[in-house]
Amino acid sequence: MVDLQAQYLRMKSEIDTAIEDVLIKGDFIQGELVKIFESELARYTGSGHVISCANGTDALQIAMMALRFKKGDEVILPVHTYVATAEVIAVLGLSPIFVDVDKTTFTIDIDQVRKAITPKTVAIVPVHLYGLCADMESLLSLARRYDLKIIEDAAQALGSVYHFSDGINMAAGTMGIIGATSFFPSKNLGAYGDGGALFCSDDSLATLLRMVANHGQKEKYRHEIIGVNSRLDTIQAAILRVKLGYFDSYIQRRKVVAEYYDKHLASTEFLKLPQGVTYSSHTYHQYTVVTRGVDRDRLKKYLANLGIPTMIYYPIPLHHQIPYRSNASFPVAEELSRTVLSLPIHTEMDEDQLSYICSSINDFE
Ligand SMILES: Cc1ncc(COP(=O)(O)O)c(C=O)c1O
Structure with a gap:
């Protein structure tokens, strides 16, 4: 990652x-x-x-x-x-x-x-x-x-x-x-x-x-x-x-990676990509997609087998964690815990890696 x-x-x-x-x-x-x-x-x-x-x-x-x-x-x-x-x-x-x-x-x-x-x-x-x-x-x-x-x-x-x-x-x-x-x-x-x-x-x-x-x-x-x-x-x-001293260039680099994903995953129907808002810039600490109509965990495993790490932030919503357990329902967070997937994003990624990740995702069946 x-x-x-x-x-x-x-x-x-x-x-x-x-x-x-x-x-x-x-x-x-x-x-x-x-x-x-x-x-x-x-x-x-x-x-x-x-x-x-x-x-x-x-x-x-x-x-x-x-x-x-x-x-x-x-x-x-x-x-x-x-x-x-x-x-x-x-x-x-x-x-x-x-x-x-x-x-x-x-x-x-x-x-x-x-x-x-x-x-x-x-x-x-x-x-x-x-x-x-x-x-x-x-x-x-x-x-x-x-x-x-x-x-x-x-x-x-x-x-x-x-x-x-x-x-x-x-x-x-x-x-x-x-x-x-x-x-x-x-x-x-x-x-x-x-x-x-x-x-x-x-x-x-x-x-x-x-x-x-x-x-x-x-x-x-x-x-x-x-x-x-x-x-x-x-x-x-x-x-x-x-x-x-390098921080601005780090942020810039993350944005370039995000733009690459935005472009090359734009027509990937089973992914909803991160949406921007007018009131905030995005530094893409994570590039987190939401899967739709596919099994997120199967996609994660498929990518892992191709050497592509991904992470789930967060797999269990806090109200389902033992110390904070409650019967309350938070439908959006519950849905996100089943569907979010964060793709690799960092300052050192090159175009070959990005191209490999995007084509692998697009080949997923
Ligand atoms: C949203 C959020 N809050 C708080 C923390 C805690 O930071 P730290 O790991 O430095 O204690 C983290 C870091 O993982 C975080 O992602």
């Missing part, structure tokens, strides 16, 4: 030098490069502050800790997402309230969000799934009306841009009160290990986020609030700095 080795080899000397510099300096925890990377990413995204942390899951948890939600508070999230989005809500003793997703964009269904709001609702966590932003304009207006916080899960959409109807453009992760992202190696901007970050443009909330991520302290050994140990390693920051 990804070729991180080939990507590394293209910038090997820069990466090796960056790592070596950290090894020589020895400032492995909270080194100077962490701050530098944070300010470069803040500049790139237009966020007031970037607070790095150990992974994207922690980023979501730190956001909810800093907002001081209380046990039993309800947080609305899409049921078709990675488990981390729900997990942190449950870990903090809050109530995850699942809603279905839109069948075209795969992102949270605004009408369902509206219906799920109760006096106990404190926040909505839209997930910019597969690299496409959720309908933030509608969500932000709902949040204003009901005085709710929006925490964006931008783990899959770093680099995506939302276009508001008044002409303002904003980066994924920077529109809610807090945004969270992940630098998991296969993400749009991937580290060589775990990593994550928070986006926040409120100065005092940003200070609080930084404290929560570092044992509740501003000053060493002065713990003012309950925190966690969640810091980005300096080595990862050094790697991410190098990769941030």
Whole structure:
């Protein structure tokens, strides 16, 4: 699905030098490069502050800790997402309230969000799934009306841009009160290990986020609030700095791959291809098709036999997972769990590979 080795080899000397510099300096925890990377990413995204942390899951948890939600508070999230989005809500003793997703964009269904709001609702966590932003304009207006916080899960959409109807453009992760992202190696901007970050443009909330991520302290050994140990390693920051320099070209490369699929699978009747929307760019963290009239799992096996990897994000909707089980019905998410298939997409794909994948798909009977 990804070729991180080939990507590394293209910038090997820069990466090796960056790592070596950290090894020589020895400032492995909270080194100077962490701050530098944070300010470069803040500049790139237009966020007031970037607070790095150990992974994207922690980023979501730190956001909810800093907002001081209380046990039993309800947080609305899409049921078709990675488990981390729900997990942190449950870990903090809050109530995850699942809603279905839109069948075209795969992102949270605004009408369902509206219906799920109760006096106990404190926040909505839209997930910019597969690299496409959720309908933030509608969500932000709902949040204003009901005085709710929006925490964006931008783990899959770093680099995506939302276009508001008044002409303002904003980066994924920077529109809610807090945004969270992940630098998991296969993400749009991937580290060589775990990593994550928070986006926040409120100065005092940003200070609080930084404290929560570092044992509740501003000053060493002065713990003012309950925190966690969640810091980005300096080595990862050094790697991410190098990769941030290539980030626009990575996104461009993903778009080229997506355009190839769009063109060469356009008349493949048993596939519904990803649909664009006017309000968001798509960074294609995943190129996810929906199968129709064929057995998705048979197609997956057929492609695997031809050496073509595919993935199912996600095969079991969260309300059917043991810790989050409920009798509620989410027909779109349930259908998607049976029909979605993500095709290989990454920065190193060449035309031969793409042509082989598309012709193999088109030969499927
Ligand atoms: C939608 C979503 N949210 C949260 C996460 C969690 O990120 P991490 O793996 O860095 O903890 C991921 C990453 O897999 C994700 O895809």
